[in-house]
Amino acid sequence: xxxxxxxxxxxxxxxxxxxxxxxxxxxxxxxxxxxxxxxxxxxxxxxxxxxxxxxxxxxxxxxxxxxxxxxxxxxxxxxxxxxxxxxxxxxxxxxxxxxxxxxxxxxxxxxxxxxxxxxxxxxxxxxxxxxxxxxxxxxxxxxxxxxxxxxxxxxxxxxxxxxxxxxxxxxxxxxxxxxxxxxxxxxxxxxxxxxxxxxxxxxxxxxxxxxxxxxxxxxxxxxxxxxxxxxxxxxxxxxxxxxxxxxxxxxxxxxxxxxxxxxxxxxxxxxxxxxxxxxxxxxxxxxxxxxxxxxxxxxxxxxxxxxxxxxxxxxxxxxxxxxxxxxxxxxxxxxxxxxxxxxxxxxxxxxxxxxxxxxxxxxxxxxxxxxxxxxxxxxxxxxxxxxxxxxxxxxxxxxxxxxxxxxxxxxxxxxxxxxxxxxxxxxxxxxxxxxxxxxxxxxxxxxxxxxxxxxxxxxxxxxxxxxxxxxxxxxxxxxxxxxxxxxxxxxxxxxxxxxxxxxxxxxxxxxxxxxxxxxxxxxxxxxxxxxxxxxxxxxxxxxxxxxxxxxxxxxxxxxxxxxxxxxxxxxxxxxxxxxxxxxxxxxxxxxxxxxxxxxxxxxxxxxxxxxxxxxxxxxxxxxxxxxxxxxxxxxxxxxxxxxxxxxxxxxxxxxxxxxxxxxxxxxxxxxxxxxxxxxxxxxxxxxxxxxxxxxxxxxxxxxxxxxxxxxxxxxxxxxxxxxxxxxxxxxxxxxxxxxxxxxxxxxxxxxxxxxxxxxxxxxxxxxxxxxxxxxxxxxxxxxxxxxxxxxxxxxxxxxxxxxxxxxxxxxxxxxxxxxxxxxxxxxxxxxxxxxxxxxxxxxxxxxxxxxxxxxxxxxxxxxxxxxxxxxxxxxxxxxxxxxxxxxxxxxxxxxxxxxxxxxxxxxxxxxxxxxxxxxxxxxxxxxxxxxxxxxxxxxxxxxxxxxxxx
Numbered sequence: 001x002x003x004x005x006x007x008x009x010x011x012x013x014x015x016x017x018x019x020x021x022x023x024x025x026x027x028x029x030x031x032x033x034x035x036x037x038x039x040x041x042x043x044x045x046x047x048x049x050x051x052x053x054x055x056x057x058x059x060x061x062x063x064x065x066x067x068x069x070x071x072x073x074x075x076x077x078x079x080x081x082x083x084x085x086x087x088x089x090x091x092x093x094x095x096x097x098x099x100x101x102x103x104x105x106x107x108x109x110x111x112x113x114x115x116x117x118x119x120x121x122x123x124x125x126x127x128x129x130x131x132x133x134x135x136x137x138x139x140x141x142x143x144x145x146x147x148x149x150x151x152x153x154x155x156x157x158x159x160x161x162x163x164x165x166x167x168x169x170x171x172x173x174x175x176x177x178x179x180x181x182x183x184x185x186x187x188x189x190x191x192x193x194x195x196x197x198x199x200x201x202x203x204x205x206x207x208x209x210x211x212x213x214x215x216x217x218x219x220x221x222x223x224x225x226x227x228x229x230x231x232x233x234x235x236x237x238x239x240x241x242x243x244x245x246x247x248x249x250x251x252x253x254x255x256x257x258x259x260x261x262x263x264x265x266x267x268x269x270x271x272x273x274x275x276x277x278x279x280x281x282x283x284x285x286x287x288x289x290x291x292x293x294x295x296x297x298x299x300x301x302x303x304x305x306x307x308x309x310x311x312x313x314x315x316x317x318x319x320x321x322x323x324x325x326x327x328x329x330x331x332x333x334x335x336x337x338x339x340x341x342x343x344x345x346x347x348x349x350x351x352x353x354x355x356x357x358x359x360x361x362x363x364x365x366x367x368x369x370x371x372x373x374x375x376x377x378x379x380x381x382x383x384x385x386x387x388x389x390x391x392x393x394x395x396x397x398x399x400x401x402x403x404x405x406x407x408x409x410x411x412x413x414x415x416x417x418x419x420x421x422x423x424x425x426x427x428x429x430x431x432x433x434x435x436x437x438x439x440x441x442x443x444x445x446x447x448x449x450x451x452x453x454x455x456x457x458x459x460x461x462x463x464x465x466x467x468x469x470x471x472x473x474x475x476x477x478x479x480x481x482x483x484x485x486x487x488x489x490x491x492x493x494x495x496x497x498x499x500x501x502x503x504x505x506x507x508x509x510x511x512x513x514x515x516x517x518x519x520x521x522x523x524x525x526x527x528x529x530x531x532x533x534x535x536x537x538x539x540x541x542x543x544x545x546x547x548x549x550x551x552x553x554x555x556x557x558x559x560x561x562x563x564x565x566x567x568x569x570x571x572x573x574x575x576x577x578x579x580x581x582x583x584x585x586x587x588x589x590x591x592x593x594x595x596x597x598x599x600x601x602x603x604x605x606x607x608x609x610x611x612x613x614x615x616x617x618x619x620x621x622x623x624x625x626x627x628x629x630x631x632x633x634x635x636x637x638x639x640x641x642x643x644x645x646x647x648x649x650x651x652x653x654x655x656x657x658x659x660x661x662x663x664x665x666x667x668x669x670x671x672x673x674x675x676x677x678x679x680x681x682x683x684x685x686x687x688x689x690x691x692x693x694x695x696x697x698x699x700x701x702x703x704x705x706x707x708x709x710x711x712x713x714x715x716x717x718x719x720x721x722x723x724x725x726x727x728x729x730x731x732x733x734x735x736x737x738x739x740x741x742x743x744x745x746x747x748x749x750x751x752x753x754x755x756x757x758x759x760x761x762x763x764x765x766x767x768x769x770x771x772x773x774x775x776x777x778x779x780x781x782x783x784x785x786x787x788x789x790x791x792x793x794x795x796x797x798x799x800x801x802x803x804x805x806x807x808x809x810x811x812x813x814x815x816x817x818x819x820x821x822x823x824x825x826x827x828x829x830x831x832x833x834x835x836x837x838x839x840x841x842x843x844x845x846x847x848x849x850x851x852x853x854x855x856x857x858x859x860x861x862x863x864x865x866x867x868x869x870x871x872x873x874x875x876x877x878x879x880x881x882x883x884x885x886x887x888x889x890x891x892x893x894x895x896x897x898x899x900x901x902x903x904x905x906x907x908x909x910x911x912x913x914x915x916x917x918x919x920x921x922x923x924x925x926x927x928x929x930x931x932x933x934x935x936x937x938x939x940x941x942x943x944x945x946x947x948x949x950x
Contacts, residue, residue: 020049027059030543036063038543052397054083058090061097070101071135105132123153134162139169150179157187164196176200184213191220195227202234210234222315232323263287275484278304285317294325295359303484329360340369345377347385354388363396383409390422399430420444421454428457428464437461452478456487463491463498471495507536511544514551520880523554524769525839528811542568549580556768558588575601579610586618589735594618609639616651625655650916654948656698670698671949672706680786682938684931687715688786696731704731708743712783721790723783724748725757739763747780753794755780769807776800781823787862795861798822813837813845829855829864835874846875849892863931870896870903870929886911892927901930917948 027042040063047056061076077094084090109132112125130145146163149155155163160183167176180197187193198213214231217224267284271277281300288297298321301314308314336353343349350373357366370389374382390405406423413419420440427437441458448454459474475495478488514529530548534540540548549564565581568574578601586594598615605611616631632648632655639645656670675693680686692710699705705728712723727745734740740762747757757780763773781797782790800820807813816834823829830853837847849872855864872894880886890907905927912920924941 020046023049024056024059031059031063031066034066035543036066038541039063040067052083054080054087054090057083058087058093062093065093065097065100070097070104073097074101102136105136108132121152123149126152127155127159130166131162134166139166142166143170143172154186155183157183157190157193160187161192161196164200168200173200173203177204189220191217191224191227194220195224195230198227198230198234202230207234222319228323232327264291264293275482278308282313282317285321289317289321289324292324292328294321294328297321298325302486326360329356332356333360344369344372347373347377347382351385351388354392358392358395363392366392367396367398383412387419387422390419394422394426394429399426402426417444417447421451421457424454425457428460431464434461434464450481452482452485453487455481456485456491459491460494463495466498468495468499507533510536515547518547518551518554520843521554522843523551523556524807525811526551527555527557542571546577546580553580553584553587556587558584562588575605575608575611579608579614582611583614586614586621591618591621595622609635609644613648620651620655629655670696670704672696672698672704673947673949674945676942676944678940678942680938680940682936684936685717686786687713689713692725694729696729702733704733705729706731708745714782714786716789719789721782722750723780725779727757727759737765739765747783749780755794755796769805771805773803774801775803781825781862784821785862789861793825793861796824811838813839813847825859827856827859827864829853837874843878844875845878846873848872849874849894851894865931867898868896869898870894872903884912884914890925896930899930901935903927903929919946921945 023042023046027039027046030036030039030042040060043056043060043063047053047060050056057076057080061073061080064070064073064076074094074097077090077097080090081087081094109129112129112132115122115125126145126149130142130149133139133142133145143166146159146166149159150163160179164176164180167173167179177197177200180193180200184190184193184197194213194217198210198217201207201213202210211231211234214227214234217227218231221227264284264287267280267287271280271284274280281304285297285300288294288300297317301318301321304314305318309318333353333356336349336356339346339349340353350369354366354370357363357369367389370385370392373385374389377385386405386409390402390409393399393405394402403423403426406419406426409416409419410423421444424437424440424444427433427440437457438461441454441461444454445451445458455474455478459471459478462468462471462474471491472495475488475492478485478491482488510529510533514526514533517523517526517529527548530551534544534548545564545568549561549568552558552561552564561584562581565577565584568577569581578597582594582597582601585591585597595615595618598611598618601608601611602615612631612635616628616635619625619628619631629652632652635648636645639648654670673693673695676690678688678690680688690710690712692708694706694708696704696706708725708727708729710723710725712725714721714723725745725747727743729741729743732738732740741760743759745757746754748754757778759775759777759779761773761775763771765771777784777797777799779797779799780790781787781793781795784797784799798821800822802818804817805815814834814836816832819829819831821829821831832850832852834850835847837845839845851870851872853865853868855866858864858866872892874890874892876888876890878886878888887908887910890905890909892903892905894903895901896903905925907923907925909923910921912922920943922941922943924939926937926939928935928937930936
């Protein structure tokens, strides 16, 4: 936070516009999910970045309202209204919060009065009633209750300060003086009480006592502004200080002043040659004080302040010079104000008065008189006044009016370098039009290469662009020209702070990438990014830990997710987090633990929809369908949310109609239809079509049966073959990890030949991304080898296929297959594909592929290469269009060493799931390789679907 303060106040502007806007956007997101504490932390940074904007204060006020901190809320909303008094939303919210707060204050007063009736001896009740009346603006009532409080307990110094505010408002000055006299003796080192005592005694005309009080306050806090101003008033200042006695001979006085002027010029010249000579600079300050040149003395003290502030010599001079400078400034302002009032069109007087106002930081008054002069004197020749207005509006952070004036000036005098420099500075301060700023500063530095102001501005610009090497070089250049320039200290602090924050920015970028991956449902990669982010933090926030647990849950790292939720619940119990943990128990397979937890949570909060819904789902997993149905039906009577009702009805439709026994005879427990279509063609005029599907009926919770039908057509010039198969299938699913299937039936070739066919398969899922499978199929060789020439050959094929898919912890992807084909014509063949890759971005996967095919001998009836191998690189780009559609674009390029031939392939795939009961997958690919001693091109496609009818 200290770093941020340095950036905002020394450099003016820090984060790029997008980062500042991101703070507000993230705060609004936190507000939308009810995390107002986190939102307030973000808004504190946003308000620090944009203190002149009302939107941050408005939002923070609403956060405080939601947290019940109405005093802070009203304070923020009042300040927001000051910035945008005509904003109807702010006024409406302020009215609402103030009304609510006042009602609570009234209730608070009533409550404390009841406490007083029970026990009138407790002082706190009187104090709280007094403070409440003060907040309500009921000053006399507030005073009475404070009086009653003080009768019962000695107040703290803070409460005395509040009490005297009430007394001052009620004009009870004498009473306040008595109170303060008592408590400055009780708290003799509290500078605030001494200063307040000085004001009360001054208002009563006791100026000597007031002067002593103010002096005492300043002895404890030398630059306490309230006491300084009070002391000046008590001493009837301002006045002009002079070291020259008024009875001195005029000629002698002129000679002394001439001598002093010469001495000052010499000191200036010597200091320019040796800027590090501190004693000589102090001598210059003394000389300037001697001739009442307090502004110049003040400038020299500013140079010394960096290293000498806090020393007795410096602090004494600083206090003296600033007081004289301010007194002289007020005297001159009064003088020129009188001249201005007499003639508002006297340009010299207008400009001098504006300068005096600006010197005291009263830019509003300077802007007012300059604007009036320009509006009433529109003739040419007033560019000097307009330029002064442009400067002071910029210094007052009114940048748009400043830019407006500068645009007029540059149109009038396009080659005026003063105008160009100020326009560049405004662009740098506002972090807008930075390209224009860069162009103007580069042009200015060509003309004035030794301008420290321009060099510092350009260094500031380089820091904003994160070109730290260039910025450092420019800062050193400016320091070499004028090491005492205050702008260098500011840009150096800005440079150091942004450089320190650069690592934080890089760390936060990792978090942003992790969140983007999570939104895209690429949860395994998101987990890796979160781990990287956490490795660079000492203490992630509670909200970030919740995000991390959620992403691990999405990536099916349930144990890790539960571990995080356990730790969060130990720190602070939250039923929402307890529900999330219980979901992970359920999803990880610990159904009994999930049942116990959800039962407890429903007992804890019987209104929680999530707790009841997932308790019903747990009963489903445990096959207690009656209990699940009972809870779903209860939820239907308790909710009016149409989306929730639709989900409950859907879940009820999935429940088996029996009582829930694992061997229930209420058959079928479900019906699933799975149509499929395959197509393949090549430049050898081969066309392969397969159309069919399967219907599956649930028998038991883990067992189903079905029938499949397929029609296959294989066509080449002069030949066309038709194959029809029908098989009976048995399928088993054990805990969604182990899948078994077996099929047996007939294959019919044009009613000429009928043969038996069979298949068997086993697949095991270690988790969502890691699995192994083996399939076996006994069928006609023509079906496997895509060959029409085998129609009359009656060759039997035993086809074995091994498939693997793994993802390592370091995000390495290993996939592939191995096929082994046995034919009763005495031939056999084997195919293997191995892919190794990794993610290069959250949506881009790529790597290396090895492919080989080898048959025992060549056959004229089907493609049967020997010692074929190819090496390729491949890439896939996956995009999630929305929650229902995901598509993937792929490409492959490779080389066949044996035939010195390049291969290529492009593909597109999509998965569409408009409803939970309907799943559609499709893929199409086009490629080129080497076959039959020449170039070979092919086109393949498939579409399949799964529809759970009920």
